[in-house]
Amino acid sequence: MxxxxxxxxxxxxxxxxxxxxxxxxxxxxxxxxxxxxxxxxxxxxxxxxxxxxxxxxxxxxxxxxxxxxxxxxxxxxxxWLDRKEIDVMAGRCLIELGDPLTAEPLLSGAIAAYTPEHAREIALYQTWLAESYARAGVFDAARTTINRARKAAEGVNSTRLDLRIGAVENLLPA
Structure with missing residues (x-):
C-alpha cells in the first residue's frame, strides 16, 4: 500500500x-x-x-x-528481490532526490546483469536510466536509451512500461 x-x-x-x-x-x-x-x-x-x-x-x-x-x-x-533490484530502487530514489548522475552507474550495472528473457525489466529499467540522463541534461544519451527501451519493449504487453516510456519522452526537448 x-x-x-x-x-x-x-x-x-x-x-x-x-x-x-x-x-x-x-x-x-x-x-x-x-x-x-x-x-x-x-x-x-x-x-x-x-x-x-x-x-x-x-x-x-x-x-x-x-x-x-x-x-x-x-x-x-x-x-525477485536481488542485488540488481536493490540497485534499481536506489537509482530511482537518487533520481527522485535530484541526483541523476549518481543513479546512472547503479541502473546501468543492473540493466547489464539481466538476460534477454527479462525484456520487461530491461525495458522498464532503461526508462529510469533514460530519465537519469534527461534530468542531468544529457539529452542524446537519454534519447538513445529511451529508444533502446522502446525496442526492448516490443512484444511486451505492459501498460506501466508504455506509460514510463511516454513520461520519459515528455522530458526530452523536441
Whole structure:
C-alpha cells in the first residue's frame, strides 16, 4: 500500500505506512522481506524529498539484504528481490532526490546483469536510466536509451512500461 500511496498520494503518508510495516514486523521477518519493506521506506522518503530518511533506509536495505543466508527460508513472493533490484530502487530514489548522475552507474550495472528473457525489466529499467540522463541534461544519451527501451519493449504487453516510456519522452526537448 505504501508503494501505491507514494506514487499517487501523499508521500509522507506512504513513508508512515512503510515505517509502520517495518516496525510491526521487527524481529519477525526474514532478511529479504525486511529489505523489501525498507525499500518501500526509501521510495516513500525519496518521493517526500527526505534525503536523509532515504539514505538511512537504503543503508538499512543493504544491511538487511546482507543478512540473508541459505539457512533462512524466504517466502516465495520475494523471489525477485536481488542485488540488481536493490540497485534499481536506489537509482530511482537518487533520481527522485535530484541526483541523476549518481543513479546512472547503479541502473546501468543492473540493466547489464539481466538476460534477454527479462525484456520487461530491461525495458522498464532503461526508462529510469533514460530519465537519469534527461534530468542531468544529457539529452542524446537519454534519447538513445529511451529508444533502446522502446525496442526492448516490443512484444511486451505492459501498460506501466508504455506509460514510463511516454513520461520519459515528455522530458526530452523536441
Amino acid at each position: 505504501s508503494y501505491q500511496v507514494a506514487n499517487v498520494g501523499d508521500p509522507a503518508d506512504a513513508a508512515l505506512l512503510a515505517r509502520s510495516a517495518v516496525k510491526g514486523t521487527e524481529g519477525r521477518t526474514t532478511p529479504i522481506v525486511r529489505a523489501l519493506l525498507l525499500e518501500r521506506v526509501a521510495w516513500a522518503s525519496a518521493r517526500a524529498r527526505d534525503r536523509d530518511g532515504t539514505q538511512r533506509a537504503l543503508d538499512a536495505v543493504d544491511d538487511a539484504y546482507e543478512q540473508r543466508s541459505a539457512g533462512v527460508e524466504e517466502p516465495e513472493w520475494v523471489y
